[in-house]
Amino acid sequence: MLSVEQALEKILGYVDVLEVEPRPVLDCLGQVLAEDVYSTINIPPLDNSAMDGYAVRAEDTRGATEQTPRLLRVIDTVAAGSISECEVEPGTTARIMTGAPVPKGADAVVRFEDTDETQRQRVSDEIGILREAKPGQDIRRAGEDIARGSLVLSREVVIRPSEVGVLASLGRSKVKVIRRPVVAVLATGNELVDINQALPKGKIYNSNSYSVAALVQRYGGIPKILGIALDSESSLVASLRKGLDADMLITTGGVSMGDYDVVKDVLVKQGEIAFWTVRMKPGKPLAFGMVKGLDEAGVTRNIPHLGLPGNPVSAMVTFELFARPAILKMMGKKNLAKPVIEAVIEEPIVNSDGRRVFTRVIVGKRSGLYFARLTGPQGSGILTSMSLANGLVIIPEDKPGVEAGDVVQVMMLDWNEEMG
Numbered sequence: 159m160l161s162v163e164q165a166l167e168k169i170l171g172y173v174d175v176l177e178v179e180p181r182p183v184l185d186c187l188g189q190v191l192a193e194d195v196y197s198t199i200n201i202p203p204l205d206n207s208a209m210d211g212y213a214v215r216a217e218d219t220r221g222a223t224e225q226t227p228r229l230l231r232v233i234d235t236v237a238a239g240s241i242s243e244c245e246v247e248p249g250t251t252a253r254i255m256t257g258a259p260v261p262k263g264a265d266a267v268v269r270f271e272d273t274d275e276t277q278r279q280r281v282s283d284e285i286g287i288l289r290e291a292k293p294g295q296d297i298r299r300a301g302e303d304i305a306r307g308s309l310v311l312s313r314e315v316v317i318r319p320s321e322v323g324v325l326a327s328l329g330r331s332k333v334k335v336i337r338r339p340v341v342a343v344l345a346t347g348n349e350l351v352d353i354n355q356a357l358p359k360g361k362i363y364n365s366n367s368y369s370v371a372a373l374v375q376r377y378g379g380i381p382k383i384l385g386i387a388l389d390s391e392s393s394l395v396a397s398l399r400k401g402l403d404a405d406m407l408i409t410t411g412g413v414s415m416g417d418y419d420v421v422k423d424v425l426v427k428q429g430e431i432a433f434w435t436v437r438m439k440p441g442k443p444l445a446f447g448m449v450k451g452l453d454e455a456g457v458t459r460n461i462p463h464l465g466l467p468g469n470p471v472s473a474m475v476t477f478e479l480f481a482r483p484a485i486l487k488m489m490g491k492k493n494l495a496k497p498v499i500e501a502v503i504e505e506p507i508v509n510s511d512g513r514r515v516f517t518r519v520i521v522g523k524r525s526g527l528y529f530a531r532l533t534g535p536q537g538s539g540i541l542t543s544m545s546l547a548n549g550l551v552i553i554p555e556d557k558p559g560v561e562a563g564d565v566v567q568v569m570m571l572d573w574n575e576e577m578g
């Protein structure tokens with residue numbers, strides 16, 4: 159039986175980084191930048207005011223105090239977005255708003271609070287400066303954030319909201335990124351009914367297609383839901399074909415030892431099969447291979463196929479462990495691991511058969527320490543336990559269990575922002 163690491167290494171050996179394409183900046187959130195981005199402009203483009211106030215020649219304010227204001231003649235008012243035609247000559251000043259370009263001649267800004275503006279009853283062409291200004295005071299220099307010609311973002315950077323903002327500040331509407339993988343999602347099982355239908359006796363709703371598609375989306379891929387295949391080779395082959403134009407195919411169910419578990423049989427016939435069991439719980443049966451065939455447009459395809467177990471919890475846990483890193487690798491990401499923290503476990507967990515156990519827990523923080531408690535019964539069909547959990551405690555295969563109070567490793571599924 160393969161270990162989790164061995165299985166993951168094999169899978170990653172079959173997936174490649176995808177191609178580069180130009181995309182509108184707002185579509186690139188979470189994608190990897192595929193070009194070095196240089197600035198063609200200075201940011202800010204001109205020296206401008208950091209305050210609402212008066213643009214002055216600093217030397218004109220020498221000796222100014224509340225008792226001995228320095229009086230200056232107001233020659234103009236400059237708003238952000240406009241440029242003053244005037245020059246601030248000795249003895250004069252221009253009223254200026256935050257972000258407005260500093261007029262010629264001025265070398266400092268005195269904020270309104272340090273003038274007598276509010277004490278004056280009516281708008282006057284004179285202002286009293288109540289405090290000395292140093293040259294450069296409250297002026298943001300041209301290029302102080304980004305200088306023209308400089309490298310602003312390097313390739314391989316993951317685009318977050320701040321990078322979207324930086325790109326927009328450079329006037330870039332599109333950038334080159336590694337494209338998102340399209341992941342075809344196929345549920346298998348005679349017992350399954352789609353969610354927009356009435357539920358006949360003996361059937362269950364297909365939840366896996368939706369939880370898996372949501373995971374694909376969360377990690378940056380584009381899900382393509384193929385619906386439900388029956389537990390027969392012909393149904394499976396017909397459905398698989400619809401997904402062959404994707405970058406990866408994920409099926410759920412049909413990989414165990416039951417009479418109707420035909421996914422692995424189809425993989426054997428229609429591809430390069432690596433069917434295996436992984437030393438983990440939940441999620442022991444897992445199939446992986448390359449599936450070959452003609453897609454619906456008649457083009458020959460050969461794409462990685464991950465056959466996840468059918469149990470709803472097993473499907474999600476194995477997705478996190480194997481499909482997520484594959485998707486991230488295709489997107490050009492380097493950090494493929496979920497964050498793992500140390501927490502104090504509040505209940506014992508038994509590991510009866512030497513597999514790596516992933517136990518659903520609720521992690522919280524008390525007096526600076528993380529604590530983890532079980533979500534309740536851990537059956538791999540209890541999908542609501544995944545909904546309660548924000549982490550998975552990892553019990554190593556060689557450990558018979560842990561006691562309450564032990565420090566354990568927890569793979570975080572969600573960080574606090576999602577958990578309220």
Ligand code: AMP
Nearest residue numbers: 345347364365366367411412467468469
């Ligand atoms: P299997 O791996 O096909 O034997 O399925 C294991 C268990 O998971 C069975 O109880 C199935 O009914 C259930 N199951 C399989 N596929 C789905 C699905 N798409 N949605 C919900 N439950 C499923």
Ligand code: MG
Nearest residue numbers: 347411412468
């Ligand atoms: Mg089944």
